[in-house]
Structures are given as structure tokens and as C-alpha cells.
Amino acid sequence: MPRLSEVIAALDALWPPERAEQWDAVGTVCGDPQARIQHVLFAVDPVQDTVDEAVRLGADLLITHHPLYLRGTTTVAATHFKGRVVHDLIRNDIALHVAHTNADTADPGVSDALAGALDLRIVGPLVPDTTDPAGHRGLGRICELDHPLTVREFAAHAAKRLPATAQGIRAAGDPDAVIRTVAVSGGSGDSLFGAVRAAGVDAFLTADLRHHPASEATQAATFAEGPLALFDAAHWATEWPWCEQAAAQLDEISDRHGWDLRVHVSKTVTDPWTAHAASSAPAPTDSSGAPN
Numbered sequence: 001m002p003r004l005s006e007v008i009a010a011l012d013a014l015w016p017p018e019r020a021e022q023w024d025a026v027g028t029v030c031g032d033p034q035a036r037i038q039h040v041l042f043a044v045d046p047v048q049d050t051v052d053e054a055v056r057l058g059a060d061l062l063i064t065h066h067p068l069y070l071r072g073t074t075t076v077a078a079t080h081f082k083g084r085v086v087h088d089l090i091r092n093d094i095a096l097h098v099a100h101t102n103a104d105t106a107d108p109g110v111s112d113a114l115a116g117a118l119d120l121r122i123v124g125p126l127v128p129d130t131t132d133p134a135g136h137r138g139l140g141r142i143c144e145l146d147h148p149l150t151v152r153e154f155a156a157h158a159a160k161r162l163p164a165t166a167q168g169i170r171a172a173g174d175p176d177a178v179i180r181t182v183a184v185s186g187g188s189g190d191s192l193f194g195a196v197r198a199a200g201v202d203a204f205l206t207a208d209l210r211h212h213p214a215s216e217a218t219q220a221a222t223f224a225e226g227p228l229a230l231f232d233a234a235h236w237a238t239e240w241p242w243c244e245q246a247a248a249q250l251d252e253i254s255d256r257h258g259w260d261l262r263v264h265v266s267k268t269v270t271d272p273w274t275a276h277a278a279s280s281a282p283a284p285t286d287s288s289g290a291p292n
Contacts, residue, residue: 001036001037001038001259001260001261002036002037002257002259002261003033003034003035003036003037004028004031004032004033004034004035004036004037004060004061004095005033005034006257006259007037007040007061007250007259007261008028008033008097010250010253010257011063011097011099011250014099014103014106014246014249015099015102015103015106016102017102018102019101019102019105019106019129019137020100020101020102021101024067024070024100024101024102025067025068025069025070025071025072025098025100026067026098026099026100026101026102027097027098028095028096028097028098029046029067029068029069029086029096029097029098030086030089030090030095030096031061031094031095031096031097032093032095035060035093035095036060037060037061037095037259037261038060038260038261038262039057039058039059039060039061039261039262039264040059040060040061040062040063040247040250040261040262040263040264041053041054041057041059041061041062041063041264041265041266042063042064042243042244042246042247042250042263042264042265042266043062043063043064043065043243043265043266043268043270044064044065044066044236044239044240044242044243044266044270045064045065045066045236045270046062046064046066046067046068046085046096046098047085047270048081048084048085048088049268049270050062050064050266050268050270051085051088051089051094052088053266053268054089054092054094055088055092055094057264059094059264060093060094060095061094061095061096061097062089062094062095062096062097063096063097063098063099063246063250064096064097064098065098065099065100065103065110065239065242065243066098066100067098067100068082068085068086068096068098069082099246103242103246104139104186104187105125105129105137105138105139106137107132107134107136107137108245109137109242110186110187110238110239110242111125111126111139111140111141111184111185111186112141112245113186113241113242113244113245113246114141114184114185114186114205114238114239114241114242115141115143115184116241116245117161117162117241118143118157118158118161118162118182118184118205119146119157119161120141120143120144120145120182120184121143121144121145121146122141122142122143123141123142123143123144123181124136124138124141124142125137125138125139125140125141125142126138126139126140126141126142126183126184126185126192126195126196126199127139127140127192127195139185139192140183140184140185140189140192140195140206141183141184141185142181142182142183142199142201143181143182143183143184144180144181144182145179145180145181145182148178148179148180149178149179150175150176150177150178150179151171151173151174151175151176151177151179151203151229152171152175152176154171154179154182154203154229154231155169155171155231158205158231158233162233162234162237162238162240162241163236163237163240163269164237164269165233165234165236165237165269165271165273166234166271166273166274166275166276167232167233167234167237167271167273167276168233168234168276169231169232169233170209170231170232170233171229171230171231171232172214172218172229172230172231172232173203173218173227173228173229173230174227174229177202177227177229178202179202179203179229180202181199181200181201181202181203182201182202182203182204182205183195183196183199183201183203183204183205184204184205184206184238185204185205185206185238186206186207186238186239186241186242187206187207187208187235187238187239188206188207188208188235189204189206189207189208189209190206190208190209190210190213190214190217191213192204192206193213193216193217196217196228197217197220197221197228200226201228202227202228202229203228203229203230203231204217204228204229204230204231205230205231205232205233205238206231206232206233206238207232207233207234207235207237207238208232208235209230209232214230214232217230218230234271234273235271236269236270236271237271243265243266244265247263247264247265250263251263
């Protein structure tokens with residue numbers, strides 16, 4: 001069995017920590033570098049549910065996409081839920097390692113896994129990493145569909161292909177408009193509208209789209225730039241496919257080194273939203289009774 005330090009070295013080769021954003025908190029949160037590793041669990045979130053799953057599994061290492069302490073802390077006391085996570089991990093000899101924005105821009109990275117889950121053909125990065133001479137790394141991906149789909153059809157396709165969540169898929173744009181090219185970005189993507197417009201794609205699928213950026217993007221497209229459909233999926237759902245991709249990468253490394261690791265992917269849904277109710281209220285009307 002490899003030591004934790006050996007596994008971390010392999011993970012850092014896949015997702016170099018120096019490629020993370022300056023504000024990010026990636027790397028090993030807890031764990032003894034000399035500890036032996038046999039069972040590894042991948043998950044999106046380092047929350048109590050996934051820690052409990054790691055304990056039940058007998059995992060030695062939990063690898064998550066999201067950081068536990070993104071903004072730092074002055075205490076890991078178990079009086080707080082994050083402190084309880086740290087205590088449970090250490091008590092059960094489980095290391096925690098995080099690959100966040102360094103996994104977003106990797107080759108392959110989070111958006112490659114998202115494109116693969118949606119059966120899209122990748123053309124290139126949406127925001128290229130200028131330090132990559134091959135032109136493969138970067139944030140988001142520009143993709144093509146094998147066959148054109150309407151906005152309505154693609155929304156249904158995404159809802160079928162991505163993990164189920166309470167939110168499902170929200171779509172903006174003419175439901176009957178035909179799309180052939182799609183930009184995708186796992187996680188929160190409404191800061192990327194400039195790159196999406198520059199790419200000239202028919203649609204953009206991401207998560208956490210806010211009212212004003214989405215409204216401005218659709219209005220700008222209608223006014224001067226041509227139609228742009230938007231698809232808003234649950235944040236967790238757009239990043240979970242990376243767990244399977246990353247697990248496969250670690251499996252390959254384990255086989256190559258003869259480590260005999262047992263690599264698992266958490267199926268626990270840690271999206272914070274748990275229910276959805278479609279509105280059945282009538283549309284607002286003006287004083288004459290006509291719809292606004």
C-alpha cells in the first residue's frame with residue numbers, strides 16, 4: 001500500500017496546486033504523510049454526510065472538489081460543524097485532500113467531465129490557460145452536439161444525463177430554437193458571459209445563474225449578438241461527473257504503480273436544495289385585467 005505522501009504527489013501531478021486561483025484553498029487539509037492508503041473516496045463536498053460515508057467505507061483518504069475551509073479559520077473545535085468534520089476524520093484516520101480550481105482548469109478537468117456526461121464533443125477551452133502550449137487547459141469548454149437539438153430537447157437531455165437534483169435544469173431562450181454549439185462550465189459560471197459571447201456559441205450550460213447576469217446576457221444576445229440559450233443546472237450536479245473521471249485517473253495510477261488502491265465515488269447527493277415546487281399561480285395582470 002502506498003503512503004499518503006505518495007498518493008498526494010500523484011494527485012498534485014494531475015492537479016498542480018500552483019494552478020489554483022490565489023483565493024482558493026486546495027491541498028491536504030488533514031492526514032499523516034506516512035499513513036498507508038488503501039481505500040479512497042471521491043466526493044464533491046466535505047460535509048458530514050460524505051465523512052460519515054468515508055467512515056462506513058473504511059476509507060483512508062477522502063478527496064473532495066470543494067474546500068472545507070475556503071476562507072480560513074482560527075479553530076477546529078467540534079462545537080462547529082466544520083470542526084466536527086475535522087475531528088471525525090482524524091479520529092478515524094482519514095485524510096482529506098482538496099482539488100478545486102486546479103481541477104477546474106486541468107486537462108482533463110471538471111468541464112471535460114461535464115461535457116462527457118452530456119455526450120458533447122469538445123472543441124477547446126472556453127477561457128484558455130495561456131501557459132499551456134497545447135491549448136487544452138483552461139476554464140470551461142466549447143463543445144459541439146453530434147445532432148442539433150432544440151432548447152427544449154437539450155434541457156430534457158441534460159436533465160436525463162446529469163445526476164438528479166431538486167432543481168433539475170432551468171432553461172432561458174426560445175424553447176424551439178435550434179442549438180448546435182454549447183459552452184459548458186462546471187460550478188458557478190455567470191462570470192463567464194464575456195467569454196461565452198466571444199465564442200459565438202448557441203447556448204451555455206453552467207450553474208448558479210443569477211437574475212441580472214442571465215437577464216443581461218439574454219437581452220444582449222437578442223439585441224445585437226444573436227440568440228443565446230442558457231441552461232442552469234444544480235452546482236453539485238455539474239461537478240459530480242468529475243468525481244468519476246478523477247477516480248478513473250487515480251485507478252490508472254494505482255494500476256501503473258501496483259498500489260492496489262480501492263477507489264470509490266460517493267453517490268450521496270450533497271446538493272443543499274431538497275425539494276422543488278413549480279409555480280401554479282396566475283401571471284400578474286394590470287388594472288385592466290390584461291397580462292403584464
